[in-house]
Amino acid sequence: MAEIIRVQKGTKDILPAEIDLWHFMEEKALEVFSNAGYKEIRTPIFEATELFARGVGDTTDIVNKEMYTFEKSERSLTLRPENTAGVVRAFIENGMHRLSAPIKLWYKGPMFRYERPQAGRQRQFHQVGMEMFGIKDPAADAEAIALAIRYLNALGLNDLDVEINSLGCPECREEFKTKLKNVIRPYLNDLCEDCQKRFEKNPLRLLDCKVESCKEIYAKPEIQEVIQSDFICSECSEHFTLLKTYLNDLGIKYSVNKLLVRGLDYYNRTVFEIKSNNLGSQNAVCGGGRYDSLVRNLGGQDTPAVGFAMGMERLYSLMQQFPQKKLTAYIVSNETSSAIKLVSDLRNNGISCDFDMTNKKFTKQMEKASKLADYALILGEDEIKNNQISIKNLAESTQKTISRDDIISVLKQVN
Ligand code: HAM
Numbered sequence: 324m325a326e327i328i329r330v331q332k333g334t335k336d337i338l339p340a341e342i343d344l345w346h347f348m349e350e351k352a353l354e355v356f357s358n359a360g361y362k363e364i365r366t367p368i369f370e371a372t373e374l375f376a377r378g379v380g381d382t383t384d385i386v387n388k389e390m391y392t393f394e395k396s397e398r399s400l401t402l403r404p405e406n407t408a409g410v411v412r413a414f415i416e417n418g419m420h421r422l423s424a425p426i427k428l429w430y431k432g433p434m435f436r437y438e439r440p441q442a443g444r445q446r447q448f449h450q451v452g453m454e455m456f457g458i459k460d461p462a463a464d465a466e467a468i469a470l471a472i473r474y475l476n477a478l479g480l481n482d483l484d485v486e487i488n489s490l491g492c493p494e495c496r497e498e499f500k501t502k503l504k505n506v507i508r509p510y511l512n513d514l515c516e517d518c519q520k521r522f523e524k525n526p527l528r529l530l531d532c533k534v535e536s537c538k539e540i541y542a543k544p545e546i547q548e549v550i551q552s553d554f555i556c557s558e559c560s561e562h563f564t565l566l567k568t569y570l571n572d573l574g575i576k577y578s579v580n581k582l583l584v585r586g587l588d589y590y591n592r593t594v595f596e597i598k599s600n601n602l603g604s605q606n607a608v609c610g611g612g613r614y615d616s617l618v619r620n621l622g623g624q625d626t627p628a629v630g631f632a633m634g635m636e637r638l639y640s641l642m643q644q645f646p647q648k649k650l651t652a653y654i655v656s657n658e659t660s661s662a663i664k665l666v667s668d669l670r671n672n673g674i675s676c677d678f679d680m681t682n683k684k685f686t687k688q689m690e691k692a693s694k695l696a697d698y699a700l701i702l703g704e705d706e707i708k709n710n711q712i713s714i715k716n717l718a719e720s721t722q723k724t725i726s727r728d729d730i731i732s733v734l735k736q737v738n
Contacts, residue, residue, distance in 0.1 A: 333446025366409040372399040378408030380588025382525040402435035415623035424457025443605030452632030465569035488583040489563040491555035499554035653692035654678035656702035
């Protein structure tokens, strides 16, 4: 036999047994986002590499280590590692700034990051997310957080922690970075290799290092004093205070986490994450924030923006108890020509159904019906002779015989 070719490390098939739950997540996204005035946008899976280098930031792990980049006709292309940069590109290219603000977009689809795979972390994964353009007021940030929670609740997920932080603006952040570097510099040689690189390029990222020895250093009192200080300027501080007021008004519980800096460079002011206590170390189901400079940095007009994305595989693993969707009816019969006509008739009337094409014994067909459907429609010799159908409610084990002419109206009532 020929050698089997296996699925690539960090990627996964979504199998028929899992697909109902994926459809449910997608349908709920359409419902919840549409109800809040968002329109779906679908952008290409690959983009110019430069979009991510300039958009996500060339000091980030995503751009430095994790991109799937390839050349075609002397162009450098990259499979999207996230979708904010692509949506911003589409926003600019299609002149969407001319639409009246806020411009509200949502999306779902696969993303690609060359990461070390582990539970909750894949190389191809799916995100569902939103981006809102044109609003400076923290009402937009509050709406994004409230929308994320509404979607998670619609999936039946309630055991969630919301963390927020403000990264300030480029000006106040510069001052903070200098202070942070000054207080950490004496320990520079003891930091991990990644932190040594981050120290010059992106010192804020030091704060979410997961290496124990680095965490111990950052827990030192003089370093904590700088981290916990209120470094943001008065305008950024007002923005953050107003966001907290809105969240309180909405009854949304949150905590302020000063170590929350996020792994993408485009954020300013608000950043947030929603975590689940029921996931392992990869416990962030949602991450987002404000990015007021990105549209301008990618060549568009100055446009404030805020958004988030959620990892759908992580949502999936929290929703395992979801019941499989069943067909309405399964036809149990050895009279193929009658069965095939009945199936066609039911499907033409929008009733989901299937039938056995292998002429198995009745008992085998009934077992299959119990697994797949709510009702078994029995078409035996007697039924066919009398123009009837026996209909069995498989959950209740009750059965009655009705006229063949009534089957559609009966099933429509329960469909
Ligand atoms: P992110 O935090 O990189 O943000 O990703 C958002 C979510 O995607 C994470 O919280 C996680 O649930 C999921 N995720 C990320 N990487 C993986 C992976 N390798 N495997 C499985 N799930 C993963 C962004 O992508 C930003 N674009 C969010 C945003 C939108 N900010 C503003 N607008």
